[in-house]
Amino acid sequence: MEPILQVNHLSVSFDTYAGKVEAVRDISFNLQPGETLALVGESGCGKSVTCRTIMRLLARNANIDQGSVLFRGDDLLKKSNREMRAIRGGKIAMIFQDPMTSLDPTMQIGRQIAEAVTLHSRVSRRDAKKRAVQLLHQVGIENPEKRYRQYPHEFSGGQRQRIVIAIALAANPDILIADEPTTALDVTMQAQILDLIKEIQKATGTSVIFITHDLGVVANVADRVAVMYAGRIIEIGTADEVFYDPRHPYTWGLLASMPTLATDSETLYAIPGTPPTLIHPAPGDAFAPRNAYALEADRIADPPLFPVSATHLAATWLLDPRAPQVQPPESIRLRAEEYRQKQSAKGASL
């Protein structure tokens, strides 16, 4: 199938007083129609910048140094501001992290939704309102006619995020970018919002790019996962491949630091060290200084993405045929083992 979105060799940097920050460094990925791709990584790894570049919502000090973002074959980076406005909200919509601050406090929430409707289709005021009420109903706000007239402060955090989702859905977008949509919510709300996004995706067939640093969330929603570190994608594959057959030591670290029901130790694992600065990044693998499995090669040259399977790529020299054979940590091996048993049990029961 033709991908709906192709990001090719994208590099983005920011001019700051301290120097040029290379926030995104030569990343490429595709998004298929109807699929959910999760961008995972710790704060500052470039996942949000990537999405803002797709939306062309970067701050004024940002430079797109190279690459292209093809939406249905058209390069979004070459579009005029006017063309971009039709795409933003119309074809590609975005949900933000903090629902408490992403709605205009002085405007009725219904009008904020209706506004998004009228921006992308020629409809009468009354029809826009009707559509807004219907959207409120769709995202699970009860009593939508009455609540249309209410202001953001009259809603809870979870409800506000539903309203933000309603705004994003106003023009039936082809791609929904969710930038940590559940980070600011409590756990029960998180589950509800994730269910809502999945439900919507089922009903409308929209593709979703899901940015998060929460691997639990990823496991719940993603078809494919791209793990980012220091502005690069270091591992990308189907959710099963990344979760149960990870190849990059950083992914191992991330997974090991996620508690599971089987975790019985008192202390949680944490990846040692801190992410590197992206002002003049040093040559070699950016993760090498924190990597217990680092090879000499990691300090000299940045590893390319080695194919593991047709859908699975990982950027680590460990996958080079010349590299020594390294066993992943025990908890990762256990995961893979457990998974294989589950799969074979499933196969047997069929």
Add this chain to the structure above:
Amino acid sequence: MKRWTKYIGTRLFYMALTLFIITSATFFLMNALPGTPYNNQDRLTQVQLDMLNKKYGFDQPLMQRYVNYLGNVLHGDFGVSLQFSDQPVATLLGQRIGPSIQLGLQAVAFGTVIGVFLGVIAAMHQNRALDVFCSLFAITGRSVPNFVVAVLLQFIFAVTLKWLPIGLWDEGFRSTILPTLALSISPMAESCRFIRTEMVEVLSSDYIELARAKGMSEIRIAFTHGLRNGLIPLITVLGPMTVSLMTGSLVVENIFAIPGIGEQFTKSILSNDYYTIMAVTILFSALLVSVIFLTDILYQIIDPRVRIEGAK
């Protein structure tokens, strides 16, 4: 609805209380001023002074005069002016307040509209040429006294171009244009500076980012989502500014030879014109508390978050 009635009732009570306190304080402070209202006091004999004091009731004890005055005011009698041959104060001010209020309102309306517009433009182009231009304008407007602007305007538009009258109050709206412009410089500069600061903050907030992600244009974002939020704090500054402009500017009114109230107030203090001082003070305070009251009502209309509890 009942809540509103209660809210407004309470507010009106406090407004009356405020006015009462201001009136009382002014009355006693004013009487503590040295001198008398009679401008040729030195040449009056004690007998003549006694006669005059008796005529105007100044021979009574202060407390008695205070009670009498309050009683009269409640009956709508503000006394007679002592400097203008016993003209009732109410008539005197009535003739002069009109031009001042008109000029004040025109200046505030014109000044804020232009100032807000410039402020929004400046915020949208933060730290770029247009912003620097607007800020420069605002600083200049704040620093140059309005009488300098007044004279410049007279020179350009009345003397050189001869488009508008140089002064006086006899050509209707045409007479008001130059003084309005001169007076509007300060609210213009003030609101430009204020709105720029507010808008810079508002424009970096999350809901503005969401509006961008909706596909709205920058101009539309600034003037719908941005301005609505940026304007709220301006209302607070705007109220007192309106009052101070409505109550007249001594200098500007003098330069344009406008029969306004600003000049009256200063003169009445210098000449111990007790009843005029009291009346002008009461008038100014009444305007100020009313404007503050209106500001609060306006707040509730614009900002849904401060709506009074339960009021719908």
